[in-house]
Amino acid sequence: xxxxxxxxxxxxxxxxxxxxxxxxxxxxxxxxxxxxxxxxxxxxxxxxxxxxxxxxxxxxxxxxxxxxxxxxxxxxxxxxxxxxxxxxxxxxxxxxxxxxxxxxxxxxxxxxxxxxxxxxxxxxxxxxxxxxxxxxxxxxxxxxxxxxxxxxxxxxxxxxxxxxxxxx
Amino acid sequence: xxxxxxxxxxxxxxxxxxxxxxxxxxxxxxxxxxxxxxxxxxxxxxxxxxxxxxxxxxxxxxxxxxxxxxxxxxxxxxxxxxxxxxxxxxxxxxxxxxxxxxxxxxxxxxxxxxxxxxxxxxxxxxxxxxxxxxxxxxxxxxxxxxxxxxxxxxxxxxxxxxxxxxxxxxxxxxxxxxxxxxxxxxxxx
Numbered sequence: 001x002x003x004x005x006x007x008x009x010x011x012x013x014x015x016x017x018x019x020x021x022x023x024x025x026x027x028x029x030x031x032x033x034x035x036x037x038x039x040x041x042x043x044x045x046x047x048x049x050x051x052x053x054x055x056x057x058x059x060x061x062x063x064x065x066x067x068x069x070x071x072x073x074x075x076x077x078x079x080x081x082x083x084x085x086x087x088x089x090x091x092x093x094x095x096x097x098x099x100x101x102x103x104x105x106x107x108x109x110x111x112x113x114x115x116x117x118x119x120x121x122x123x124x125x126x127x128x129x130x131x132x133x134x135x136x137x138x139x140x141x142x143x144x145x146x147x148x149x150x151x152x153x154x155x156x157x158x159x160x161x162x163x164x165x166x167x168x
Numbered sequence: 169x170x171x172x173x174x175x176x177x178x179x180x181x182x183x184x185x186x187x188x189x190x191x192x193x194x195x196x197x198x199x200x201x202x203x204x205x206x207x208x209x210x211x212x213x214x215x216x217x218x219x220x221x222x223x224x225x226x227x228x229x230x231x232x233x234x235x236x237x238x239x240x241x242x243x244x245x246x247x248x249x250x251x252x253x254x255x256x257x258x259x260x261x262x263x264x265x266x267x268x269x270x271x272x273x274x275x276x277x278x279x280x281x282x283x284x285x286x287x288x289x290x291x292x293x294x295x296x297x298x299x300x301x302x303x304x305x306x307x308x309x310x311x312x313x314x315x316x317x318x319x320x321x322x323x324x325x326x327x328x329x330x331x332x333x334x335x336x337x338x339x340x341x342x343x344x345x346x347x348x349x350x351x352x353x354x355x356x357x
Binding site: 025029032033036037039040041043044045046047048051052056057058059060061064065067068071147148151152154155156158159 | 198201202205206208209210211212213214216217220225226228229230232233234235236237240318319322323325326327329330
């Protein structure tokens with residue numbers, strides 16, 4: 001399937017041209033900065049939860065870490081929106097690069113693991129349980145691997161693309 | 169004087185950089201950048217989470233218990249200071265004359281001094297004989313400054329690309345050079 005007409009159309013929209021071409025710092029630079037801040041909080045808190053499950057800071061009741069879950073989701077949605085804006089800016093650059101789909105897949109699996117881990121450890125009836133079960137620990141290791149992969153894939157997008165725009 | 173120090177640093181780093189060759193291989197720079205972003209996540213995930221606890225999220229978690237995450241946040245900082253140094257030692261003029269880098273450095277210094285203030289002032293109060301579940305106002309202020317400073321560090325880091333220093337035209341009057349002095353000016357001193 002040839003998606004070039006779609007890419008050409010998207011790149012011709014006013015929003016896309018503003019994101020890429022505007023000299024304003026609130027266009028491309030600000031969107032990138034927001035995307036990095038969202039990453040720091042969303043991925044960072046997930047890493048902290050994984051570390052806690054793997055035995056770091058044993059005095060913290062794992063179930064209490066659920067208080068940070070809303071922040072992960074706020075940061076995730078900030079990044080979903082800023083990510084879509086970056087995608088509208090350079091659709092060809094991302095959509096013609098397999099690494100972009102790998103990044104999305106790793107984020108998807110990472111979020112799935114996050115909610116699966118959450119269902120097992122954020123339950124109040126878990127009581128004073130301080131150590132996570134081996135199953136949850138394995139999920140936490142997988143989660144760590146997914147986030148390391150997603151962040152790395154995201155960074156490599158700047159180096160692995162074949163076409164920058166539909167015309168180029 | 170600061171101007172001379174900047175020129176001296178750039179000149180000497182270019183002449184003697186131990187890592188520039190490795191960083192200029194196909195994967196050197198991209199791998200260092202990926203590590204830099206992962207360190208960022210670790211720093212925000214551990215130090216930011218502790219700051220949020222001081223600010224009142226997850227109040228039932230003892231502050232001292234939460235504090236055990238801090239060494240991992242410091243590990244994130246060390247990872248980023250090291251990978252950041254790799255960039256600086258490869259393209260020194262892109263950072264030493266970059267106003268965004270000057271601000272990034274300033275906010276890192278503020279975050280560092282702020283953390284120092286925490287351990288000198290609120291630390292005893294929070295981890296002493298009667299650890300309160302609600303942090304004192306002073307500690308909350310420090311936590312808010314910490315979060316703000318690290319967010320500003322990220323913003324300045326991301327802005328580096330957009331403030332790449334150009335060669336200087338005319339006299340520099342600012343505190344720090346924000347463009348690369350033309351080579352003939354360097355030798356005219």
